[in-house]
Amino acid sequence: MCFSVAWIVQMLVVLVVLCAVIAILRIWVLPMLSSVDSRIPATINILIWAVVCVFVIYLVADLLFCAIGGGPLFPRVR
DSSP states (O other): OOOOHHHHHHHHHHHHHHHHHHHHHHHHHSOOSSOGGGHHHHHHHHHHHHHHHHHHHHHHHHHHHHHHTSOOSSOOOO
């Protein structure tokens, strides 16, 4: 198995999504003793941070590929 940078990027994205799903399940499956209304903003907060983390992972990987001359991770439209 070849461990390339693209493989590491995909593994990081999968880990971020998996952590977000586990955090959401912990909020909704294990009920808190506090009010139920706090679950919805917490879920939205987790989703926003997961999207931001995935974006940052792709951005850093794209900048890394451009810096080392390996070509961009995202295809460019010409």
